Amino acid sequence: MTSPFTFWDARTAEEAAALLSKKGAMALGGGVDLLGEMKEGIRAPEHIVNLRSIPGLDKIQKTDRGWRVGATALLTDIADHADLRKDLPGFAESAEAVATPQIRNQGTIGGNLAQRPRCWYYRAAEFACVKKGGKGCPAEKGENRYLAIFGDGPCHIVHPSDCAPMLVALDARLFLRGPDGARDLPIADFYELPSKNALCEFTLKPGEFIEAVEIPTALPRSTYVKIREKDSFDFAIAACAIAGKIDGDHFTDARVVLGGVAPVPWRSVTAEANLRKNTIADAVEPASNSATDGARPMSQNAWKIPMTKAAVARAIRSFLPR
Amino acid sequence: MSASKPDGLSRRDFLGVTGALAGAGLLAGKSTAGDGDNRPAAGGLGPDPVKFGLRVNGKDHEVAAEPRATLLDVLRDSLDLTGAKKACDRGECGACTVLVDGKAVYACMMLALQARGREIRTVEGLAKGEDLHAVQAAFIEHDGYQCGFCTPGQVMATVALLEKTPSPSGDQIRAGLCGNLCRCAAYNRIFDAAAAASKAK
Numbered sequence: 001m002t003s004p005f006t007f008w009d010a011r012t013a014e015e016a017a018a019l020l021s022k023k024g025a026m027a028l029g030g031g032v033d034l035l036g037e038m039k040e041g042i043r044a045p046e047h048i049v050n051l052r053s054i055p056g057l058d059k060i061q062k063t064d065r066g067w068r069v070g071a072t073a074l075l076t077d078i079a080d081h082a083d084l085r086k087d088l089p090g091f092a093e094s095a096e097a098v099a100t101p102q103i104r105n106q107g108t109i110g111g112n113l114a115q116r117p118r119c120w121y122y123r124a125a126e127f128a129c130v131k132k133g134g135k136g137c138p139a140e141k142g143e144n145r146y147l148a149i150f151g152d153g154p155c156h157i158v159h160p161s162d163c164a165p166m167l168v169a170l171d172a173r174l175f176l177r178g179p180d181g182a183r184d185l186p187i188a189d190f191y192e193l194p195s196k197n198a199l200c201e202f203t204l205k206p207g208e209f210i211e212a213v214e215i216p217t218a219l220p221r222s223t224y225v226k227i228r229e230k231d232s233f234d235f236a237i238a239a240c241a242i243a244g245k246i247d248g249d250h251f252t253d254a255r256v257v258l259g260g261v262a263p264v265p266w267r268s269v270t271a272e273a274n275l276r277k278n279t280i281a282d283a284v285e286p287a288s289n290s291a292t293d294g295a296r297p298m299s300q301n302a303w304k305i306p307m308t309k310a311a312v313a314r315a316i317r318s319f320l321p322r
Numbered sequence: 323m324s325a326s327k328p329d330g331l332s333r334r335d336f337l338g339v340t341g342a343l344a345g346a347g348l349l350a351g352k353s354t355a356g357d358g359d360n361r362p363a364a365g366g367l368g369p370d371p372v373k374f375g376l377r378v379n380g381k382d383h384e385v386a387a388e389p390r391a392t393l394l395d396v397l398r399d400s401l402d403l404t405g406a407k408k409a410c411d412r413g414e415c416g417a418c419t420v421l422v423d424g425k426a427v428y429a430c431m432m433l434a435l436q437a438r439g440r441e442i443r444t445v446e447g448l449a450k451g452e453d454l455h456a457v458q459a460a461f462i463e464h465d466g467y468q469c470g471f472c473t474p475g476q477v478m479a480t481v482a483l484l485e486k487t488p489s490p491s492g493d494q495i496r497a498g499l500c501g502n503l504c505r506c507a508a509y510n511r512i513f514d515a516a517a518a519a520s521k522a523k
Contacts, residue, residue: 076425
């Protein structure tokens with residue numbers, strides 16, 4: 001049983017921003033992540049503001065800038081959208097890689113991008129860790145098998161989203177709405193390392209919420225590869241999003257962004273450089289090997305380094321002619 | 323969940339809410355929109371029990387529940403539809419799977435208020451009288467269970483899969499049912515039942 005709250009159906013984005021400015025208010029998309037936090041006793045909103053009651057906020061549409069996907073679009077509808085998949089295959093793949101059919105049928109893109117980490121110390125109310133406003137990270141001397149190999153603390157969560165690394169690779173922009181109006185920013189700037197803010201992985205001002213994401217179609221070749229411990233459904237051990245342009249046998253432009261290994265979607269510019277300066281076939285080894293340059297594993301998670309290289313290698317190989 | 327105070331929003335709650343909204347300038351000229359539901363003008367619901375409608379297996383019900391009640395709580399405790407099971411209560415096992423507007427969802431991770439105005443289907447609504455749904459018949463025919471606890475969820479996930487993908491491949495069956503755990507590990511027979519049901523239709 002979660003703590004009690006007052007429930008509000010927002011009818012417009014402006015109304016949602018006003019309601020979310022109330023003390024203790026939180027936005028509700030599908031609610032899977034929020035309800036999970038509430039059931040664990042680590043979140044107790046006084047007000048819940050339903051965004052799915054805003055007409056049209058779930059639209060998926062092609063615009064002259066690419067694709068605009070409203071915050072309450074379901075992950076299932078993104079994965080099943082044939083035209084979007086043609087333009088942005090990696091984005092559709094990343095939505096399809098999330099959890100289970102049931103969660104994709106309820107989970108929204110906004111919620112996926114703003115979901116909170118799965119670190120078990122964070123999710124357990126008993127641990128007053130730095131992400132919950134306490135001191136230190138119990139994982140440093142505790143169980144850190146699944147945690148970050150990049151980022152250098154003071155909190156070592158891995159970002160749980162499948163769509164976020166793909167959207168960073170695709171140069172997406174997030175459109176935010178708040179009590180002072182609307183603003184937009186590159187999705188990469190939405191996420192912050194714990195060294196800057198240990199309490200939250202993303203930057204939203206009071207009352208702000210994600211209204212939409214816009215994805216340009218300038219990088220027509222993309223893919224998302226996810227390695228899970230349990231293949232039927234799971235969060236990523238390591239994941240690799242690649243987006244770029246291919247001319248013949250090589251990439252002329254390439255973004256490589258890792259998931260499941262750092263507190264934020266982790267761009268690897270060295271892997272990108274290796275991918276650009278070789279043919280695709282010759283890039284597999286140097287690009288995947290260099291993707292983990294700078295990794296600093298914890299006591300139990302060095303095994304994620306070869307896993308990460310494997311995810312990058314598989315992603316690159318998927319572009320080879322079959 | 324508490325359904326002990328069925329009178330819903332009190333007059334005082336309502337006035338408090340409209341006052342706050344009017345103060346924020348939110349009432350003027352806005353039409354009532356919703357998840358397809360015909361709700362009265364927007365206002366905060368709860369935290370005390372509120373009355374609302376749910377359409378389950380083709381029948382309209384009025385229930386009274388706190389906003390924090392999940393769809394699973396209301397189905398089981400208010401409507402006595404105990405087919406959907408509460409097992410993990412975290413959206414990880416699938417025993418609570420029901421269909422909302424034709425899509426399989428975890429009823430434990432959805433607030434009942436989120437299901438207003440939508441078509442909810444549970445395992446109780448599948449059979450027509452004594453005639454079992456093709457998926458139910460296939461689970462019996464192929465022994466698609468051992469202890470049976472996860473079965474209502476497995477059956478509903480299979481119904482949703484076959485309505486979306488009428489002739490699934492083996493891989494599509496495994497992907498479509500991946501959100502439902504079976505601690506007896508009757509998976510092979512569950513997948514056989516799903517394949518047989520797809521051919522029976």
